[in-house]
Each structure stands twice: as structure tokens, then as C-alpha cells.
Amino acid sequence: MPESHVYINGEFCPKGEAKVSVYDHGFLYGDGVFEGIRAYHGQVFLCAEHLDRLYEGAQCLMIKIPNSKKEMRDILYRCLEKNGLQDAYFRLVVSRGPGDLGLSPKKCGEWGSVVCICASITLYPDSLYQKGLEVVTVAVPRAHPETLNPRVKSLNYLPNILAKIEGHNAGVEEVVMLNHRGEVSECSGDNLFIVKDGVVKTPPPSAVILEGCSRNLVLRLAREKGLEAAQPTLARYDLYTADECFLTGTAAEMIPVVKVDGRVIGGGRPGPVTQGLLGDFRRYIQEYRDPGVCGVSGHS
Numbered sequence: 001m002p003e004s005h006v007y008i009n010g011e012f013c014p015k016g017e018a019k020v021s022v023y024d025h026g027f028l029y030g031d032g033v034f035e036g037i038r039a040y041h042g043q044v045f046l047c048a049e050h051l052d053r054l055y056e057g058a059q060c061l062m063i064k065i066p067n068s069k070k071e072m073r074d075i076l077y078r079c080l081e082k083n084g085l086q087d088a089y090f091r092l093v094v095s096r097g098p099g100d101l102g103l104s105p106k107k108c109g110e111w112g113s114v115v116c117i118c119a120s121i122t123l124y125p126d127s128l129y130q131k132g133l134e135v136v137t138v139a140v141p142r143a144h145p146e147t148l149n150p151r152v153k154s155l156n157y158l159p160n161i162l163a164k165i166e167g168h169n170a171g172v173e174e175v176v177m178l179n180h181r182g183e184v185s186e187c188s189g190d191n192l193f194i195v196k197d198g199v200v201k202t203p204p205p206s207a208v209i210l211e212g213c214s215r216n217l218v219l220r221l222a223r224e225k226g227l228e229a230a231q232p233t234l235a236r237y238d239l240y241t242a243d244e245c246f247l248t249g250t251a252a253e254m255i256p257v258v259k260v261d262g263r264v265i266g267g268g269r270p271g272p273v274t275q276g277l278l279g280d281f282r283r284y285i286q287e288y289r290d291p292g293v294c295g296v297s298g299h300s
């Protein structure tokens with residue numbers, strides 16, 4: 001297989017030579033934003049939604065992205081082409097760029113640095129999609145939304161990493177984080193859903209979540225299926241007594257959960273609503289054509 005190539009500020013570098021400055025404030029301070037995006041059969045999945053979130057995050061952090069959304073979309077497609085991939089996972093990063101050792105972004109120059117890595121990813125083995133995951137709630141809370149709003153997908157993932165470590169210590173692969181009020185928020189890298197009495201429920205943005213592109217799609221698919229889809233505040237009680245539970249995210253896609261803090265959910269098997277939505281989700285992916293960003297026509 002040919003060596004993969006990484007896009008860095010306008011150029012493609014072979015993977016082994018793809019480097020950023022140690023003075024980059026993304027490296028020194030986690031000062032930047034990123035997206036995890038998938039491509040299926042040559043189409044960048046939910047491209048406009050991911051780019052909107054990236055640009056909104058950069059706007060909040062006052063990082064100027066040197067490319068328009070249209071150019072950024074072209075970069076994603078060029079990455080696919082350069083790496084000869086049809087199905088891929090992108091890591092698109094915009095950092096503050098190189099500065100000096102002070103915190104101040106003033107020394108970093110006017111424009112952020114753009115990196116796009118294009119690879120393949122398998123988060124969980126196939127068997128887990130059939131059998132379902134076990135998760136636990138963890139002690140480390142989501143960061144307070146007034147410290148850093150979780151809707152900014154920033155390069156600061158330390159609370160999530162600490163939560164993941166707690167999960168590993170408890171012998172599970174994914175964890176449920178609570179917010180500063182003790183309400184259910186989301187997982188370390190996925191949004192969380194439950195199904196109760198036929199209603200599909202997921203915490204609202206005010207529960208301190210990253211508003212996932214997959215989450216928003218699943219809410220839409222649920223409604224299109226004629227299901228009631230709600231965004232109420234959820235407590236751990238709601239998870240323990242749910243009929244069904246599942247997670248959504250770009251990397252994980254949609255995966256059932258069958259145990260929460262030792263409580264078996266739905267008899268320990270993925271439930272019918274989850275399986276129905278998973279079918280719809282996969283069909284949506286198969287049929288997906290990128291409609292473009294800002295009125296730019298689809299890529300074929």
C-alpha cells in the first residue's frame with residue numbers, strides 16, 4: 001500500500017514527514033479546533049454540518065481559518081484522491097499556529113494552521129455492534145459550559161481522556177459523563193440516546209454536550225420514521241430504567257448499549273427501536289450524496 005499523505009497548510013506530505021512546529025499553540029496549549037469526519041463511497045459524509053461546526057468553533061476562539069468552507073471541502077476531497085480512498089476517516093485540525101512560549105495568541109500570526117489527515121478507522125469490533133457495549137458513569141464531570149462551551153470541538157479533550165481512563169480502570173471501553181449539575185451529558189466521544197416507552201430521548205445542548213452531527217441525523221431519522229424524538233434532561237435513573245440505549249458519533253457511527261453501571265438494559269440485547277434506527281442510519285449512509293456547502297453542488 002502506498003504511504004499515506006497528510007495535508008498541511010496547502011501542501012501534501014508523506015505521513016512519515018508530516019510535522020508541525022513544537023511552537024504551535026495547538027501543541028503547547030490545545031489552542032485549536034478539530035473535526036472527525038467520514039467519507040463513504042467517495043462522498044464526504046455530512047460535510048456541510050461538520051464544516052459549519054468547525055468554523056463556528058474557530059469563530060468562538062477567534063482563530064481565523066485561511067480557507068473558505070468551499071476550499072476546505074475541496075481539501076477533504078483532494079485528501080481522498082491523494083490517498084486513493086473511497087471510505088475514510090478524516091482528522092481535520094485548525095490550530096492557532098506557531099507562536100512563542102507565552103500563552104498570548106498575539107504572537108501566532110494572523111491565520112490558523114490547517115492539517116488534514118485521511119486514514120481508515122475501526123473503533124469497535126463488528127461483534128459489539130451486534131451484542132452491544134457496556135458503559136459506566138464516571139466521576140470526572142464535563143467542563144463547565146461557561147469555561148469552554150462544549151459545542152466548540154476544541155483540542156482540549158483532557159476531561160474526556162480522564163473519563164476514558166476511569167472507564168478502562170473499570171474494564172469498559174466507553175463511559176457516560178455527567179455535567180456540573182449531575183445530569184447525564186454524553187460519552188467521552190459519542191452522544192447518548194435512550195428509548196423509553198417508544199420515545200427516543202437524548203440530552204439537550206444545555207446538558208453540556210457536543211451537538212453531534214450523527215446525533216442530529218438520528219433525531220431526524222427517528223422523526224421521519226414516525227417516532228417521537230425528545231431532548232429532555234436525563235438522570236442516571238433514566239439510563240438504568242431505559243428500554244434501550246445506544247450511542248452515536250462519526251467514528252463509532254451508531255452502537256447499542258446493553259449495560260450501564262452494572263444494570264442490564266433491555267434484557268441485555270440491542271432493542272427493536274435501536275435496530276430499526278441502525279438500519280435506517282446505514283441505509284442513509286449508503287444512499288448519501290454530498291449536497292455541498294453553501295450552495296456548492298454535490299461531488300460525484
Ligand code: PMP
Pocket residue numbers: 036160186187188189190191209210211212213214215248249250251
Ligand atoms: N461527543 C463528543 C465529546 C465527541 O467528541 C463527538 C465526536 N467524536 C461526539 C459527541 C459525536 O459527534 P459527531 O456525531 O459529530 O461525530
